[in-house]
Structures are given as structure tokens and as C-alpha cells.
Amino acid sequence: MKKKIICLIISMTLVMSQGITSFAIDNVGELIDSEIEIQEETALPNTESTEDTVNIVTDGAEKSQEAVAESSVEAASAEEASLAGGDASLTEASTEVLEAVTESSEIISAAEGISGDVIDTATGSTTELENKESEEKLKEIYEIEKYDDGVTSFEQESNGSKATANGITSGNWITGSLSASWDEDYYKITVDTKGYINLSFSNTFVDTSSNWSVLLLDDNHTYYRENIQGDNKKTVTSNNYGVSPGTYYIRVTMGSGQYSQIGTASYKVKVDFTPSDSWEYERNGDKDVANPIENGKEKAGCIDNSSDQDYYKLTVYEPGYINISFTNAFVDTSSGWRIVLVDDKRTYYESKIQGDNKGTVTSNNYGVASGTYYVRVEMGSGTYSQIGANTYKVKVDFTPSDSWEYESNGNKGVANPIESGKEKSGCLDNSGDMDYFKISVERDAYISVDFSNDYVNTSSNWKIKLIRDTSSYSNIFEKEVQGTNQGYTNIGKAAVSAGTYYVYVTMGSGSYSSIGAATYRIRVNVFYNDEQVKAFVTRLYETALGRSPEPAGLNDWTNKLMSGEAQAVNVVQGVLCSPEYINKGKSNGEVVNDCYQAMLGRAADSAGYNDWTGRLNNGMSVNAIFAGFVGSKEFANLCASYGIAPGTYQITEERDKNAGVTAFVSRLYTQALGRAYDVDGLNDWCGRINANPSRDNILNVSTNGFFHSQEFTNKNLNNTEFVKVLYRTFLGREYDDAGLADWVGQLDRGENTRDGVINGFANSQEFSNIMAQYGL
Numbered sequence: 002m003k004k005k006i007i008c009l010i011i012s013m014t015l016v017m018s019q020g021i022t023s024f025a026i027d028n029v030g031e032l033i034d035s036e037i038e039i040q041e042e043t044a045l046p047n048t049e050s051t052e053d054t055v056n057i058v059t060d061g062a063e064k065s066q067e068a069v070a071e072s073s074v075e076a077a078s079a080e081e082a083s084l085a086g087g088d089a090s091l092t093e094a095s096t097e098v099l100e101a102v103t104e105s106s107e108i109i110s111a112a113e114g115i116s117g118d119v120i121d122t123a124t125g126s127t128t129e130l131e132n133k134e135s136e137e138k139l140k141e142i143y144e145i146e147k148y149d150d151g152v153t154s155f156e157q158e159s160n161g162s163k164a165t166a167n168g169i170t171s172g173n174w175i176t177g178s179l180s181a182s183w184d185e186d187y188y189k190i191t192v193d194t195k196g197y198i199n200l201s202f203s204n205t206f207v208d209t210s211s212n213w214s215v216l217l218l219d220d221n222h223t224y225y226r227e228n229i230q231g232d233n234k235k236t237v238t239s240n241n242y243g244v245s246p247g248t249y250y251i252r253v254t255m256g257s258g259q260y261s262q263i264g265t266a267s268y269k270v271k272v273d274f275t276p277s278d279s280w281e282y283e284r285n286g287d288k289d290v291a292n293p294i295e296n297g298k299e300k301a302g303c304i305d306n307s308s309d310q311d312y313y314k315l316t317v318y319e320p321g322y323i324n325i326s327f328t329n330a331f332v333d334t335s336s337g338w339r340i341v342l343v344d345d346k347r348t349y350y351e352s353k354i355q356g357d358n359k360g361t362v363t364s365n366n367y368g369v370a371s372g373t374y375y376v377r378v379e380m381g382s383g384t385y386s387q388i389g390a391n392t393y394k395v396k397v398d399f400t401p402s403d404s405w406e407y408e409s410n411g412n413k414g415v416a417n418p419i420e421s422g423k424e425k426s427g428c429l430d431n432s433g434d435m436d437y438f439k440i441s442v443e444r445d446a447y448i449s450v451d452f453s454n455d456y457v458n459t460s461s462n463w464k465i466k467l468i469r470d471t472s473s474y475s476n477i478f479e480k481e482v483q484g485t486n487q488g489y490t491n492i493g494k495a496a497v498s499a500g501t502y503y504v505y506v507t508m509g510s511g512s513y514s515s516i517g518a519a520t521y522r523i524r525v526n527v528f529y530n531d532e533q534v535k536a537f538v539t540r541l542y543e544t545a546l547g548r549s550p551e552p553a554g555l556n557d558w559t560n561k562l563m564s565g566e567a568q569a570v571n572v573v574q575g576v577l578c579s580p581e582y583i584n585k586g587k588s589n590g591e592v593v594n595d596c597y598q599a600m601l602g603r604a605a606d607s608a609g610y611n612d613w614t615g616r617l618n619n620g621m622s623v624n625a626i627f628a629g630f631v632g633s634k635e636f637a638n639l640c641a642s643y644g645i646a647p648g649t650y651q652i653t654e655e656r657d658k659n660a661g662v663t664a665f666v667s668r669l670y671t672q673a674l675g676r677a678y679d680v681d682g683l684n685d686w687c688g689r690i691n692a693n694p695s696r697d698n699i700l701n702v703s704t705n706g707f708f709h710s711q712e713f714t715n716k717n718l719n720n721t722e723f724v725k726v727l728y729r730t731f732l733g734r735e736y737d738d739a740g741l742a743d744w745v746g747q748l749d750r751g752e753n754t755r756d757g758v759i760n761g762f763a764n765s766q767e768f769s770n771i772m773a774q775y776g777l
Contacts, residue, residue, distance in 0.1 A: 161185045163220075163250055171274040177253065178267045179213075182260035186253040188270065196276040197241040197301075200225060200251060204268040207231035211258025213268060217242065219249050222283045224305050228256040231263065240303045240390055243280030285312050288345075288375055299326075299396040302378065304338070307385040311378045313395065321401040322366040322426075325350065325376055330391035332356035336383025338393060342367060343375050347409060349430050353381040356388065365428050365518055368405035411435050413470065413503055421527040422641030427506065428520050429463075432513035437505045439470075440525050444499050447528040447563060448477075450492040451646050452506075455519035457484030461511025463521060465492045470501040477502075481509040484516065488649045489524070494564060528644050534562045537643040538572060544598045545576050568648025569640045570631045573599050577623060589617035596626045601635040619664040620683050624650070625657040655688035656680070661776035662690045666702075668775075672730040673707040690777075699777055703730075703768075704759050720748040723755065731762035733771050 156177030160167045166187035169175050177186050190198075200217050209232045217225035217239065224242040251270055255263050281302030285292045291312035294300050302311050315323075327340050334357045342350040342364070349367045376397055380388050406427030410417045416437035419425050427436050442448065452465050466479040478493030504525055508516050528534060538558045542550040550558075558575070561567035576582065577595065587595070593613045597605040605613075613626055630636050631650045640647045656663045666686045670678040689702055707713060707730075718726065724744045728736040744761075747753035762768065 156186055156188070160187050163187055163189065166250055169251070169270075169272055171272060174269045174271045176267055176269050179253070179255055179260075179263055181264070182255050184254070188251040188253075188272070189248055190251075190272050190274065191248045192244060192274050192276075193246050194276045195243070195245050195278050195280070195282055196274055197243045197280040198224070198249060198272060198274050199241050200239040201236050201271040201273070202227075202229055202238075202253075202268065203236040204229060204231065204233055205266040206234065207262040207266045208258070211260075211262040212256035213263065214252075214254045214256040215270070216252040217249065217272075218252065219244075219247060219283075222305070224249075224283065226306075231258065231266070240392060241275075241280065241301070242305070243277075243282040243302055244274075245282040281311050281313070286310050288312055288314070291375055294376070294395075294397055296397065296399045299394050301392055301394050303392050304378070304380050304385070304388050306389065307380055309379065313376045313378075313397070314373055315376075315397050315399060316373045317369060317399050317401075318371050319401050320368070320370050320403055320405065320407050321399055322368045322405040322407075323349075323374060323397060323399050324366050325364045326361050326396040326398070327354055327363075327378075328361045328394040329354060329356065329358055330393070331359060332387040332391050333383065336387040337381035338388065339377075339379050339381035340364075340395070341377040341379075343377065344369075344372060347430075349374075349408065356383060356391075366400075366405065366426070366520060367430070368402075368407040368427055369399075370407040406436050406438070410437050413437055413439070416503055416505075419504070419523075419525050420641065421525060421644055422637070422646060424522050424524045424637065426520055426522050429506070429508055429513070429517055431517065432508055435505050435507045437503055438523065438525065439501055439503050440527065441501050442497055442499055442527055444529060446497055447494060448497050448502060449494040449526045449528070449646070450478075450504055451489045451524045451526070451568075452480075452482050452486075452492050452521065453489045453649070454482060454484065454486055454521040456487055457515040457519050458511070459483065459485050461515040462509040463516065464507050464509040465523070466505055467493065467495070468503050468505070469497075470503065484511065484519070488651065489522075489568075489646070524646055526644055526646050528563055531559050531563060533644045534559045537562070537569065537640075537645060541572060541576050541599055545582055545595050546579075562645055568646045569636075569643075570600075570627055570648040570650050574624070574627055574650070577627075590614045592617065592623055593626065596623065596630065600627075600630040600639070601633065602639050603635075616660050616663075619660070620656050620667045620678050620680075621660060621663050622654060622657055624652065624654065625660075628652050628657070655684045655691055658687070658691055659776075662687050662694070665699075665772070665775040665777060666690070669703060669707050669730070673703075673726065674710075674712055694777065696772075696777075699772065700763050704756075704763050708755075708759055720745045724748075724758065727759065727762045731765060731768040731771075733767065 154173070154175050156167050156175055158180065159165055161184065166189035167175065169188040169190050171190065175188060179186065192198075198217065200215065202213070202215050204213060209230065211231040213229045213231075215225075215227050215229055216223055224244075225239045227237065227239065229237055249272075251272060253268060253270060279298070279300055281292050281300055283305065284290050286309065291314035292300070294313040294315050296315060296317075300313060304311065317323075323342065325340060325342055327338070329338060334355065336356040338354045338356075340350075340352050340354060341348060349369075350364050352362070352364065354362050374397075376395060378393060378395060404423070404425055406417050406425055408430065409415050411434065416439040417425070419438040419440050421440065425438060429436065440448075448467065450465065450467055452463070454463060461484040462481045463484075464479065464481050467477040469475045469477060477495050477497070480490075480492045482490050482492075504523065506521060506523060535555060538555055539550055542548060542554070558567070558572050562569070562572065573596075577592075577599065590610065593610055594605050596613075597603060597609070613629075616625060617623070628650045631647055637647050652658055663683065666683055667678050669686070670676060670682070686702055686706065689706075690699060721741070724741055725736055727744075728734060728741075744753075744758055748755065748758065
């Protein structure tokens with residue numbers, strides 16, 4: 002009860018300044034009267050000391066009421082005086098009220114102590130049941146007295162500027178009211194680390210046309226501005242706003258409407274600060290004050306107003322490539338963000354992200370040199386009320402690499418160097434972009450250019466040219482490559498003299514939206530004479546066939562490589578799949594070792610040897626190894642040392658497309674048919690599963706495909722042998738006697754069919770586990 006009285010007296014003291022003293026007096030009296038009634042109704046029976054306690058409490062409460070009432074009368078008189086001569090008498094009266102409260106508190110504290118003693122006395126002088134009932138009654142009174150009033154603190158005037166702002170702590174509500182239409186209530190919070198702030202506001206209900214204006218700001222910047230309608234019936238919480246160490250202010254003022262409504266109402270405001278280094282912080286509106294962003298680490302932020310720009314910067318110390326990932330909260334379909342990647346000279350990437358985006362949008366890779374790069378996030382289109390109320394997340398990934406083009410390389414003067422036989426990747430930043438590469442030729446030689454690209458559409462393409470370093474930009478050859486190209490295309494080959502040559506890539510025809518979102522790859526090969534090429538062919542013969550090449554074979558392969566008709570992987574395939582090599586009858590392990598030596602220039606490592614040997618044992622062909630090695634850095638480096646292009650290799654056989662499927666089908670041949678696969682059958686069944694890898698289709702191949710085959714039917718197995726095959730095929734083990742007897746018995750008695758038994762095995766958990774081992 003003590004807390005109730007104090008809370009109400011404080012409230013009364015506050016509202017007296019608004020001229021409603023009588024309301025507080027009535028409430029205090031009413032509260033004390035109800036306390037007297039409770040104590041009288043719950044007096045302990047058969048105990049004189051209990052009656053004494055009630056009398057003491059009642060007497061004390063009445064004295065409190067009289068003291069408060071007396072002081073309140075004085076306060077009321079002071080209020081009248083204050084209307085004419087100021088607030089001094091009102092302040093004095095308020096002080097007397099508080100003194101009365103203090104006296105009341107002491108009386109009630111004494112009563113509480115006596116009440117505790119009474120509980121002990123009652124326990125010893127009544128029956129056990131009566132003691133329990135009496136104790137519960139007093140505890141009930143005690144709990145009522147100790148209830149939590151839920152109020153943390155009240156604003157203190159004057160707080161009408163930043164200099165006089167009330168302090169507010171994170172996570173705690175503060176209650177206030179506006180004393181005049183021009184009143185401004187300031188609150189401040191100081192943080193000593195980076196993080197983010199959000200603001201919560203609630204108000205008592207007033208009319209629909211009046212509102213509060215709430216701002217979050219510091220000395221330089223406004224983060225949040227919102228008008229809270231008077232008929233708001235819930236707590237309004239702002240977005241999160243990133244901040245650096247410093248002091249931040251909340252300002253509450255009257256917005257629009259009638260002060261007669263706003264002035265009679267109260268509001269509550271709360272600030273929550275969360276330490277974090279993953280939020281943008283203001284000010285970061287230009288490159289000079291850009292927030293640092295770590296490679297690969299996500300930053301969260303929000304746009305504070307329709308013209309706000311959030312800048313982030315990343316410094317890299319070596320060439321490589323950058324991409325940007327952006328995620329946003331779902332808003333409407335007409336609003337969006339704009340994300341831009343720039344440096345001090347140019348724009349690399351610019352994209353508008355729609356507000357109804359439901360995933361992460363990742364840019365293409367953009368090659369960069371060492372330097373500082375900036376990501377700018379701003380409002381794109383639509384309404385700020387949508388964009389500003391929601392959080393975005395941005396991430397920058399930088400990968401060091403010497404195999405990517407980097408800007409600026411838009412003319413011969415800033416062309417990227419490119420080495421013979423070494424692949425460079427790149428992308429066109431805009432429809433007018435040109436990427437230049439340069440290579441020096443020391444003496445008479447041949448130049449060959451190869452180009453590949455990500456698949457786009459049929460109407461867009463790239464244009465590639467080879468030119469000589471002359472004032473006339475003499476064009477040696479050029480070619481347009483369709484966006485549907487999916488492998489390396491030879492742009493041309495020409496005999497050249499000593500000098501510097503340039504290859505440039507630009508957009509051909511079609512839409513830039515398709516070309517700009519795709520990556521291309523380019524390779525320039527310089528052949529000074531045919532000796533390098535001959536050395537490659539000779540080495541391959543010696544490694545795989547164990548002999549030097551015959552002149553006809555050497556010249557044939559050399560001419561094909563020099564003309565661009567063949568590339569390195571084609572020669573490897575031609576030699577290792579030749580009748581001469583096949584007739585050597587090498588084991589799968591020996592074939593794997595020869596592939597390592599031919600294409601990687603080294604012996605197989607243990608893990609690689611076991612993996613590829615197992616694949617060949619399960620039915621894959623050596624072509625799978627060619628396809629696996631052709632894109633490796635080791636093969637590219639080996640080819641570059643001979644001045645030739647690695648090339649690409651396309652898988653044609655179904656058995657070489659999925660190692661798990663091939664091994665699974667190979668096992669079916671062994672377990673169901675009792676023999677090794679044949680290549681045609683293996684390709685057929687692998688093709689059926691590759692085309693439809695669903696569980697139902699795999700079960701159909703495993704059951705109907707093999708057990709309904711003519712080959713299996715011709716085995717003419719009795720029921721016992723038939724069930725034993727099912728155990729091996731579907732359970733991967735030999736039968737158990739009880740299980741075998743059960744299944745055979747069902748068949749012998751005509752209780753089940755062979756198809757029914759097959760389905761029972763095929764749908765078992767054990768067969769599901771076997772399928773999972775093969776990735777099915």
C-alpha cells in the first residue's frame with residue numbers, strides 16, 4: 002500500500018501544476034479507505050494483538066489522510082495564489098504534501114512490522130487450519146501493498162533544448178507531457194561504442210486530428226522523424242539506425258491539431274541501443290565519410306530520408322574481382338533501392354533493387370586493380386515511407402586474382418597485360434565499355450585468340466577484335482560471338498611480326514542487360530614456331546605410348562594445333578583413346594596415372610588415384626577424366642608453357658555424367674543379373690535415371706527394368722533362389738533364415754506374388770540407405 006500512496010501522491014503533486022488538485026485528493030482518500038476496509042475484513046480471529054494492529058493501521062491511515070488533505074488544501078490555496086503571483090507558493094505546498102507522504106510512509110512501515118509479528122503470534126495461538134487461513138489473508142494484503150506500479154521515471158522540466166535534455170537509459174521508458182503548444186521535450190542518451198538505436202513511443206488516446214512529432218537526432222543529422230497520431234492505440238517503434246560513439250537526442254513536440262487534446266494527454270518514450278559493428282552509422286553521405294566495410298562481412302542499414310546516401314568503402318591491395326550482394330525487407334512493388342559500385346573515376350555497377358525482392362541479389366564479378374572502392378546505397382524510386390521504414394543488408398566480396406580484367410582498360414593506353422595461353426575473365430560494365438588487353442610478340446610468330454562466355458540469350462553477342470599497335474589501328478581479324486555460345490570459340494589466327502598487339506572485347510548487338518550480367522573469358526596464344534607445339538606432342542607420345550611420335554603423326558597434330566583446328570585436350574584424347582593405347586591392356590589404375598602425367602605433368606596423389614580408379618571400375622570412361630582435368634589450373638599452366646590452348650571437353654556418354662548414377666546401375670548389373678555391365682546397357686539405364694532422377698523412376702528401373710528383363714526371366718529361378726537375389730540387390734546382404742522362410746512361404750502358399758515381394762524389398766529402409774550412398 003505504501004508504494005500505491007507514494008505513487009499517487011507524486012502523481013497528485015505533478016497534476017497540481019495543471020490545476021486538478023482535487024482529483025488527486027479524492028484518489029488518495031479513496032485508496033486509504035479501501036485499505037482500512039481490507040484490514041478490518043481480514044482481522045485475525047481470537048487475537049487481541051490483531052485487533053490492536055488493525056486499530057494502529059486504521060489510525061495511521063486516517064492520520065495520513067488528514068495530513069495529506071490538510072496539505073492539499075494549502076496547495077489548493079497556493080494554486081490560486083500562483084495564478085496571480087507565480088509558482089513559489091505552489092512549490093511550497095507541493096513540498097508539504099511530500100512531507101505528509103513521508104509521515105504516512107513511516108506509519109505504514111510500522112504497521113507492516115507489527116503485521117509480521119502478528120502472523121507469528123497467530124501461528125502459535127490458533128489451530129493449524131486457522132493459522133494457515135489467517136496467514137494467507139495477511140499475505141494477500143501484503144502482496145496488494147507490494148504491487149509493481151510499472152513506471153520507471155518522469156520527464157523533468159525544463160528540458161526544452163539539447164543543453165537541458167533529460168538523460169534516458171537504454172531500454173527504460175520515460176513518461177512525459179507537453180505543457181504548452183510550443184513545448185519541446187528533449188531526452189539524451191550517450192553511447193561509447195558503435196551500434197544501432199531504435200525508438201519506441203506510445204500515447205494516451207486523444208482525437209484523430211492531433212498528433213505528436215518525434216525526432217531522433219544528433220548535433221549534425223536527423224535519423225528519424227515521425228508524426229504519431231493522437232488516436233494511436235499501440236506502441237510505435239522506429240527502424241534501427243546505426244550510430245557511432247556519441248550523444249543522441251529524442252525530441253518530442255506537438256505536431257498538428259489542437260493543444261487542448263495533446264496537452265491533457267501523456268506519452269511514453271523509450272530508446273533501445275544495441276552494440277554492433279555490423280550496422281552503418283551516420284554520417285556516411287559521401288566518399289569522404291564512407292563507413293569501412295570488411296571483405297565478406299555484411300552491413301545493415303537504412304535510408305534516413307529520400308535524399309540520403311549511405312557510402313561504404315573497401316580498400317584492396319592487389320588485383321582481383323569484386324561482387325556485391327544486397328538483401329532488403331519486403332516493401333511494395335513500386336519502391337526500390339539503388340546500389341552503385343564506384344571508385345574515384347568511374348562506375349562499375351549500378352542496379353535498382355525492387356522493394357518486393359524476396360531474396361539476395363548478387364552482382365556480376367568486376368575486376369579491379371589495387372585501390373579503394375565504394376558502394377553507395379540510396380533510394381531508387383517509389384515512396385520514401387516504404388524504403389525508410391525498412392532495413393537493407395549489403396555485402397562486398399573481394400577475391401584476389403591475376404586472371405581478371407580490371408578497369409580502367411578502355412583504350413590501348415590502359416590495356417591490361419595478358420600472357421600467352423593464360424585465360425582472363427571479365428565483363429562489360431556498360432553498353433559502350435571496351436576491355437583492352439595487350440600482348441608483346443618478340444619475333445615472327447602466330448597469334449590465335451579464343452573466347453568463351455556465360456550463356457545469355459540468342460539475340461545478344463560480344464564482338465572481339467585483334468589489332469596492331471599502329472596509328473591506323475589496323476584490324477587483323479574480328480568476330481562476333483553469340484550469347485548462346487557455351488564453349489571456347491576460336492576468333493582467328495594470323496601470322497604476325499614482332500610488335501605489340503591488342504585484343505579488345507566490346508558489345509555487339511542485342512541488349513546490354515543480358516551481356517552486362519554475364520562473364521566472358523578470353524585467351525591469346527602466341528606460337529613463335531612449331532618447335533614448342535612439336536615438343537608438346539612428343540611429350541604426350543612418350544608419356545602415353547612409351548615411344549617417340551612417327552613423323553606423320555607429329556606433323557598432323559602440330560598442324561592442327563597451330564591452325565586452331567585442335568586444342569591440347571583434343572590431342573590428349575586422340576592419343577589415350579587410340580587403338581595403340583587401348584591394345585596395351587592397361588589397368589584402370591595405370592590409365593589414371595597416365596592421365597595425370599599427360600594432363601597435369603605429375604604422378605597421381607593417393608586420394609585422386611583412388612577416386613578416379615573407382616569411377617573407372619564402376620563403368621565411367623576415360624573421357625570423364627579428360628573432362629575433369631581440362632579446366633584445371635595445372636593443365637592450363639602446362640599448356641601455357643608450350644604456347645597452346647587447353648581447350649574444352651564435352652561429355653557425350655551418359656555413363657560419364659554422374660558418378661553416383663553410374664555406380665548404382667553398375668551394382669544392379671552385378672547383384673540382379675550376376676554379371677558386369679555392358680557399355681550400351683549401362684549408358685541406356687544411366688540415361689533414363691539422369692533424365693528423371695526421381696525416387697519413383699529409380700525404383701522402376703531397379704524393379705521392372707531389371708527383374709522383368711528377359712535376361713532375368715530366362716534364369717528360371719525357384720522361389721528360394723529368387724528371394725536370395727532380392728536380399729543381395731535391395732538389402733545389400735545375404736538372407737537370414739527366418740526372413741527367407743517367411744518370404745518363400747508366402748510365395749509357395751500363393752499368399753503373395755513375385756511383384757509383391759519385389760515391392761516389399763524395394764520399399765524397405767535398407768534399400769533407401771543404399772540409394773543414399775550413391776547420392777540418389
